[in-house]
Amino acid sequence: MTLTSTVASTPADLAPVLDRSAAAAVALRSIPDDVRAGWLEAIADAIDAAREELVEIARRETHIAEVRLVGEVARTTGQLRLLAGVVREGSYLEAILDDAAPEATPPRPDLRRMLVPLGTVANFSASNFPFAFSVAGGDTAAALAAGCPVVVKAHSGHLELSHRTAEVVSEALAAAGAPEGTFALVEGRETGTALVAHPVVKAGSFTGSVNGGRALFDIATSRPDPIPFYGELGSVNPVVVTPGASAARAAELAEGLVGSFTMGSGQLCTKPGIVFVPAGSDIPSLAAAAVGEPVPAKLLTDSIDGAFTGGWAELGEIEGLTRLVDSTVGPEGGVTPGLAHAPIATFLSEPRLREELFGPATLLVSYDSLEQVFAAFDLLEGSLTGTIHAEPGEDIADLVSVVSERVGRLLFAGWPTGVAVTWSQHHGGPWPATTSLHTSVGATSLRRFLRPLVYQSAPETVLPPALRDGNPLGIPRRVNGVLELP
Incomplete structure (x- = not known):
């Protein structure tokens, strides 16, 4: 997987990128969670190894102080590793099993529910966080953790950094064995607009202005097949x-x-x-x-x-x-x-x-x-x-x-600047803080890129491991209403 094969600079360049992404979405459905968690850790290790080079590029392009950029790299790799742990722990799948009860009124079939990945996610990089909310930032990490390929639209304010970070991510994924099309980079406003409108894309994430985010939100919701668009647009933080x-x-x-x-x-x-x-x-x-x-x-x-x-x-x-x-x-x-x-x-x-x-x-x-x-x-x-x-x-x-x-x-103490990346964190809020009720930071950020799927009276052979008898993955599950821990 080389960067040159994953970059689109115009809307006309999108087709092969999204064809590869669509194929990767299919492949990712059968890849074990533990393997995918390893990809996140491989990206984190690669970014840490390239930190000095990346920070110097970011400092030159954004005017952000070096000390803050170094801290932001640590946050970026930290959230990748946190989400790797979330994937391995397994409760993010929300696995729920109800045994058949023919004697119930009405009769109840065997029902097994879990969350599954949406498909390709379009992630728009932020200007103010060139690492933590950009190419390898929280949205990219959450989408990959959820099992979704990612296409990142680079921010024009730090293009060189975006390209170099994308190279690091692409090389790490390739070395870890991820399918081609798992990650891609695009650039340009028109390309970003076309990306949100493209039928291969199943969700979008954005951090930026109210006007820019609202325009993309309107495109996402007015498609023939509307998709969720998770925008962080503005906040006065009273x-x-x-x-x-x-x-x-x-x-x-x-x-x-x-x-x-x-x-x-x-x-x-x-x-x-x-x-x-x-x-x-x-x-x-x-x-x-x-x-x-x-x-x-x-x-x-x-x-x-x-x-x-x-x-x-x-x-x-x-x-x-x-x-x-x-x-x-x-x-x-x-x-x-x-x-x-x-x-x-x-x-x-x-x-x-x-x-x-x-x-x-x-x-x-x-x-x-x-x-x-x-x-x-x-x-x-x-x-x-x-x-x-x-x-x-x-x-x-x-x-x-x-x-x-x-x-x-x-x-109730301190000041709001500084967002800890934890299991319990919520980074969202009513409009226009965000366009949804979900968080872009923390363990539950994966939920944006997942949807429920119920298997009814399914043969054991077609069930995902998370829903099979005996709990082969050893994950938390709710069985007949009772929470069972491994």
């Missing part, structure tokens, strides 16, 4: 600081906020973009002081840079808003962080303040009562995260109820 927390630890919260919204130059999908603080809180002034005089940092792409500087300038035109720290453009390019402040009345009346501004800026909103915060949340769209900073003894039950309706992950 934070609420209660009066008690503000009084007890304003300086600590201000420093934590600045560290969070400036991390990665504010280009993380979990950046806290709107922070509600009590009127009279010291947090706004302390946060402004904590920003200090940072060195301008270049953003990931020219389009992101332009959108940020334009959006920040537009905020300055809103009556009632104060820019506590003005974002500026450096003499050699790059931008400095911006910090804005508005009273709750301005926030409630101005829709532009409720939109995501991707980049190193955040908005502080002063409220007089938590009822005003509840009203503000009624106007917010869904987010990946919500954070509540409160003190012991404060009654926050209603606040928890309100915030939890708008987010996929609810924090």
Whole structure:
């Protein structure tokens, strides 16, 4: 499997790539889970071995600091290895067996259910995570773990890295014995659009802008055979600081906020973009002081840079808003962080303040009562995260109820930047945070690329090993309603 045989640069180039992918989808159905788990570990080992080379390419293309890129490589290989363990453990299959019961009313046949792979997955790389959400990132890992071939659309912001990473992945899969067509790389906007529309593709995953994701989502759902499209599109990640927390630890919260919204130059999908603080809180002034005089940092792409500087300038035109720290453009390019402040009345009346501004800026909103915060949340769209900073003894039950309706992950300590890759993690949320109810991070991320299949009164010889008598795979199964562990 060579990279040159798996790259498509125009829509016309897609046919042979997807023909190979379709053939691989058939072959993958009969490959044991343990073998497929080994492929994931082989990719992880290969990426670790190429780390220095890959990090240097990424640093040059994205302007992301080397230390963060090294950490992102570790996250990428870590999630590959985590999902290898998930596959071997077997509960992801959701194997359920009900014995025949002819005496039941109505009579019950022998029923055996499990999850099976959808088929070819189109994965769109992200700009802000050149490793963890790109060519060999979480979506690719989850699809391969589920038994689906993957066709990755490279991001234009790091094409050289995408090509080199694809070479590493392709070589690792070939050496591990994966079928040709298990993995492929394509590039170009028109090619990506054609990919989602192609009948071989059975699901799509995307991390990027609301406009771009919505366009692909509409294509996926308007096909003659609509397919699931798992998009992560936008998130303001609201934070609420209660009066008690503000009084007890304003300086600590201000420093934590600045560290969070400036991390990665504010280009993380979990950046806290709107922070509600009590009127009279010291947090706004302390946060402004904590920003200090940072060195301008270049953003990931020219389009992101332009959108940020334009959006920040537009905020300055809103009556009632104060820019506590003005974002500026450096003499050699790059931008400095911006910090804005508005009273709750301005926030409630101005829709532009409720939109995501991707980049190193955040908005502080002063409220007089938590009822005003509840009203503000009624106007917010869904987010990946919500954070509540409160003190012991404060009654926050209603606040928890309100915030939890708008987010996929609810924090009570720390800040949302940083997403642990674990069995229990959920990285998703109501629209436009994501287009679905599933997670793109963690053990259950595989569920996006699987569908249920029930075998009724099937001969033992045609049953998958996961559903055969005696549990030959030794996996967790539910039999006649009772969970059985190996």
